[in-house]
Amino acid sequence: MLITNAKIHTMAGDTIDNGWIHIKANKIAAIGSRTDKPIKDEEVLDVHGAGVYPGFIDAHTHLGMWEDGLCFEGDDGNEETDPITPQLRAIDAINPMDRCFSEALAAGITTVVTGPGSANPIGGQLAAMKTAGSRVDDMIVKAPVAMKMALGENPKSVYHGKSQTPSTRMATAALIREELFKAKRYMEDLERSKNDEDFEAPEFDIKSEALLPVLRGETEVHFHAHRSDDIYTAIRIANEFHLNYVIVHGTEGHLIADTLAKEGVRVLAGPYLCDRSKPELKNQTPANPGILSKAGVFTAIITDHPVIPLQYLPTCAALAVREGMDYEEALKAITINPAKICGIDQRVGSIQVGKDADLVIFDSDPLQMTSKPVHVIADGKIML
Template structure:
């Protein structure tokens, strides 16, 4: 597939190609250059000067794991029978036939991170997935991290049952206990593999097994936290166990932006276009993303779907622009920045030869973040999912 006469926003070091063409083959970007192509095969698309972008990425959702229009029957987000469940895998609860996948694609969203919820101190494994496909195994990009939650959510869930944890101390203690056990498990496994004659393997522990990649920094630790003190707790735990942390929500990040920047920890900001629906969100302000960015924190914008419907991801970034974020930076928060934060930037997030053909096209003069804008072309892995040109 050849797309020509396009204003290509690569979201890479190449910047903007004011008039160029891009060719895809076998689901990948084969070539991309400025000017006119030498040959224009039948079936090529004339972009007519429109803006060509990488597909948008929502770095924190519950897409497919909380299904549209369903209550308990379609809610597989929280295994709230145990406050510490790292062995739960989002991929095992996602329904790719949920209509919201189509709504995501219609707004140019080609990849998301779908996460277990925040009822538990540890909720499970987050899946980075494409938004096109019928079998989740084929849509999976990678398992990108383990979800933890601090503060109000676990407190509310378990306080009603008069079970642990009902305080921030207990939430953190549970996380610390689980990580210590996993670290000892890794040590005991290492002893067995290095000297099986004198050491027995530890008894199989599915929770410890799930945490091993986290301790090896092969995947990241994603911490749900709104309040500034909870953000600092996430930083403290991460230092203690040598984790690679990411802050989800970070609503009060603006209060400690310099501290977060000093620790070089990214923040997934959102939801933004919602009310202050619980006490931890009383500090919600549109300027949060801008303040974090100005202090040198890597940020991206999320919907937390189903909190905000997935198709309003671009509008959420527009809200951050209203709060002071530069428009160019806002586009990065939906493309290369979430790809880097999720660890999937080798395959998606920018328009670069060899990367997946996750592409969207807007008519000339359109603002991709505007409520009334919709892409006229969307491709996921080279598959045309939407075409109106």
């Protein structure tokens, strides 16, 4: 396919005012301007000056884990029987037939990170996947993309109701540390057994096995943390174990933005297009992403679907702009920034040769409330 007469917002450099994009084998094969000679003998999609953007990305959702219109039958996001469950994999719970996938795709969101909720201090493995498709295995971009850990009210509220640890923030942090120490010892014993024939390998431990990539820095940790003290606890634990980490939500990040910038913390900011439904959200504000970004914190915007339906991700970016975020930074916060934060930018997040042909086309400002995509292209196929 050849897309012509396009204003290409690459999110990787300058905008091409009158350009073309050649798609071949589901990838972006070439990009050019009107001064170049376009590829011949291809199906042509003339967009008549419309803006072409990378497919939007939401880096924190529970898509397919809490199914639309269902209660317990479709609730597969929290295993509330054990506070430590690193061995759980989102890919085993996602229902790609949930209609919210098609609603997200129609709004131009072509990639999401989805996974367990925040009931458990260690909840399980998140997956990055496309919103187009019908089989999870074929939709995966990267799995696991991160390990979910949670601090603050959610774990203590869930297990306090069961008269079980953790019922305090101290216990939540202690459980995470305990499991990381166990996994570290397990890793050391495995290595020793490989090098010392007289040393017996440890008995297989699926929880420790799941945490090995985390301890090696191969898999990120996504820490659920709203309050500033919980954010600092996440940083403390991450530094103790040399974890590659990201703060998810960061609701009070705007209160400590300069410190987060100095620490090099990355934040997936949101949701904020919702009410302050619990005490730790009392300082929630849609100005948060802009304040973080201007302070030098690498920031992406998230919906936390189904807290905010995924199709309103561009609306969340628009609200951030209204409250002070730079417009281009807001676009980056739903395209290249989440891709870089989640380590999937080699495939998605910008319009560059070799990347997946995931594109969304608007004939108006994509961050206007009244705007809808005129076309959505996923893996080189026109979906809308």
